[in-house]
Amino acid sequence: MKLDTNDLKDLAVGAAFLGTGGGGDPYVGRLMVQQCLDEGLEVELIDPSEVPDEALVIPTAMMGAPTVLVEKLPSGDEAVASLKRLESHLGQRAFATMPIEIGGINSTIPLVVGARLGLPIVDADGMGRAFPELQMETFGVYGVPGSPMVVSDEDGDQALILAKDNKDMEWLSRGVAIRMGGCAYIAEYSMTGADVKRTAIPNTLTLAMRIGRTLREAKKRHLNPFEALLELLPQTLYHHGRIIFSGKIADMQRETRNGFSMGRARIDGLGEHAGVMEIEIQNENLIARVDGVVKAIVPDLICVMDSETAEPITTENLRYGQRVTVMAVAVPEIMRTPEALAIFGPSCFGLDHPFTPIETMPR
Amino acid sequence: MKLDTNDLKDLAVGAAFLGTGGGGDPYVGRLMVQQCLDEGLEVELIDPSEVPDEALVIPTAMMGAPTVLVEKLPSGDEAVASLKRLESHLGQRAFATMPIEIGGINSTIPLVVGARLGLPIVDADGMGRAFPELQMETFGVYGVPGSPMVVSDEDGDQALILAKDNKDMEWLSRGVAIRMGGCAYIAEYSMTGADVKRTAIPNTLTLAMRIGRTLREAKKRHLNPFEALLELLPQTLYHHGRIIFSGKIADMQRETRNGFSMGRARIDGLGEHAGVMEIEIQNENLIARVDGVVKAIVPDLICVMDSETAEPITTENLRYGQRVTVMAVAVPEIMRTPEALAIFGPSCFGLDHPFTPIETMPR
Known part of the structure; x- marks a missing residue:
């Protein structure tokens, strides 16, 4: 399914709801995707069932304090750089990207990455909401390692983290993100299509859009x-x-x-x-x-x-x-x-x- | 030239002198190399002129506060892991390793790496003394980039830093080293033999040994x-x-x-x-x-x-x-x-x- 401007508005509202207070300002994320649409790029969601079992999926996201993000707007190229670096480390191209969480800006960062790279975005995520730390993902709960992980900033600095477990990955990459100015852009939990089907929370992007649409239509009808x-x-x-x-x-x-x-x-x-x-x-x-x-x-x-x-x-x-x-x-x-x-x-x-x-x- | 136990004692004294107060406790470093000799491994120095112009040299070192190091002794495998990781990132095997500084423990870490991997150690370094930060190297002064750089700890965690300049490399890797417990082990400033001859301070390992020997012999002769x-x-x-x-x-x-x-x-x-x-x-x-x-x-x-x-x-x-x-x-x-x-x-x-x-x- 290809997203349009109304989908993005609904998504921003629904992702703010599912973000349970966190995940960053959804308005900022929506503007980033809107700009892709304005440039003629396409944002295409696919169902987890459409990902071949052997295909490589590389989730992308922002990490850091949402309060910092608002003062330091991303261009969208930072997360693209992280995905490309991880591809080059793995020696394999990604079939799709995917959100790691469905809260706020992190529901939209993968849409920007997918639009810019011409990759579909898997309609699923690894938190089912927003969480403050990177080990807090169903991907990791059910056995997908978070490392290798890439952290990038807007100045062209990058770090590839190879941690022995997901908690150490969070600890080390958080240190890097802090030194990058409080927020940075990541690619992590690279996995196969089979892993997506086994460990991700399905259809949370479309759920966010349904939530946004439900609220919008109820208000329109004075319900x-x-x-x-x-x-x-x-x-x-x-x-x-x-x-x-x-x-x-x-x-x-x-x-x-x-x-x-x-x-x-x-x-x-x-x-x-x-x-x-x-x-x-x-x-x-x-x-x-x-x-x-x-x-x-x-x-x-x-x-x-x-x-x-x-x-x-x-x-x-x-x-x-x-x-x-x-x-x-x-x-x-x-x-x-x-x-x-x-x-x-x-x-x-x-x-x-x-x-x-x-x-x-x-x- | 192959080093023996007496060479190591002289080196530790001379490296403490050239370390100008810093670089970590030379006694700790000497014990790490001595253990290699006790295991029958060889520590072989080569002159910069013996490195082919196209050969790959990967310097290795400890980074962090020397006061922390004394409480958290390294096994020597940490710096080996950094060099191996950098080799795999570069897709090329190292011909030799080399010190980045000649002060204290960092004159001996590359000797441990060389002994464990069967690589010669280039008799030269990038500081000619000890300095507190990683951009402070003649390698960088004369155009060799410090990145890609690898930071490893004793728990098996690693970070590959790809920084846009050597100051950012220092800043980001220092953040990682602090989160690794205050000191960590690195491989950086990978370069060709031609770069070694152009940018390194030559013969500082043998100089340290000469300083140690001079002091020892003077005292023996009551001079x-x-x-x-x-x-x-x-x-x-x-x-x-x-x-x-x-x-x-x-x-x-x-x-x-x-x-x-x-x-x-x-x-x-x-x-x-x-x-x-x-x-x-x-x-x-x-x-x-x-x-x-x-x-x-x-x-x-x-x-x-x-x-x-x-x-x-x-x-x-x-x-x-x-x-x-x-x-x-x-x-x-x-x-x-x-x-x-x-x-x-x-x-x-x-x-x-x-x-x-x-x-x-x-x-």
Whole structure:
């Protein structure tokens, strides 16, 4: 399927939703892809089933703090350079590229790479949302090594990382990205088509577009966009959603530390929602508590949305006084296995609360 | 020429002298090479003139703070892994390895690599002393790019750095080395035999051995070792030496910052040397002042030696109360050109005193 301008608008909204607060400003990513379309380039998605089992797929992405990205816009050539360098290291050309995460800008970087190189983009990803670290991918959970990995910046500097495991890959490449100015562009988790089918979360790009379209059409028809979205989710792998809070942002704390955006949001309840919600953030929303009681927890999605427009709000755009509605969403079962929770469950973020699926969480 | 145990002892002493305070503990390096000899391996030096013009030479070294190295001893396989990785990236086998600097442990790392791989070691280096940063090499001054460069640690992690210039190479690889635990093992500045002859400082390994032997034999014959050394130097490219101070260490300040050992030594004069000498340190001794008047300045050598035994003392071994004699030595002219001073002259260390050759410095 070939994407057009409306698809990109829907994708940006849906990717901001699935990004669960992180992944960078989706607006920036959309503009980068739009520019490709304006130049006459094509953005072609393919289903994972269309990738031959032996074909080489090289995922591409941005890494770094989203707050830095906004001040240091990419040209798109940086991620292309990473993919080309990895091809040359592997001695093999890529059949396609693919997102490593579906949040914010990282749902669009591979679209730019695919458009510029004439490669299709596989409609799937390795996080099913956004996560702050590169070992937090279903690719790695189910045995695909992240290395060899390439990190590139806009000045023409590159590093090829060959790490003994995916955690060391994250640690070393993060050091490089910090020294490249806080964000950089990567190619990693190169894999076969068979690995894509086995380890990726399928159809998340088209899901993001469906989410964006659902919100847009509901508003156009003066329907409640939250209700429309809650009706869509059960038809997808993200099979359960619910509104867990609604209120006004009373306090935002935020700092960039070790290359991450760390923070905490406090929301005073309004209407039927009494009490105070606190959301802890490491690039993404990790855990939401109301008066100290956990209401949703990573890897399930915690999405903060504008109460009027239902626009998803990324963590760097949260502001004092905003009226917001918080929705929690179940992630696909491939992301909730013991192996998956060992890599990106609550304990991986220093949270000492066990993972509890949103659909079984007490209301 | 094949090295034996006595050669190694002399080399360690001479390399500590030429290291001008830095380059790591020469004792550690000597033990690593001794172990190779004990295993029956051979350490063979060749003169730069013996390297065919088209042959590939891959220098090897340690990078990081010498103070960290002492607590985290290398096996020797780390630098071998870097050389092998660079060979595989270049698609060509190395004819020989070579030191990048002649100070302390970095005069011996290539001997371990050569012994383990059965490669000769070129009797030359790229600093003619020790320097704290990787762009500070005559190789780079005269046009050899430092990249592609490989950084390896003892856990099997590697990074291949492809930087647009040697300063970016230093910056990025330093970030990697810090994340590898403070020191790591590298292969860089791969070059042809013709480049070796054009850009390297020749015969510094054999010079280090001559310095060590001169000191050892003078002491054996109850001659003044300082005088013996001052008689040797005019027969070498390091054509002028003089004693600039003698006294007792009154204060040492030292800290590890950004991966470097930074410090300052204060020496109270004794005997004919009145006043107070201050030496500024960034891994190596950079500038020596007596009562505020500059007596020697980088890139000329500033060597702090035990006043009794004439043992060179590395900066991490300087202690309150030691009686020391400070010798300054001219470096070869290839290290004093305007191009060279632009890369490792005083201004490169934030010193605002012009380079003044020790032989023209007022006494």
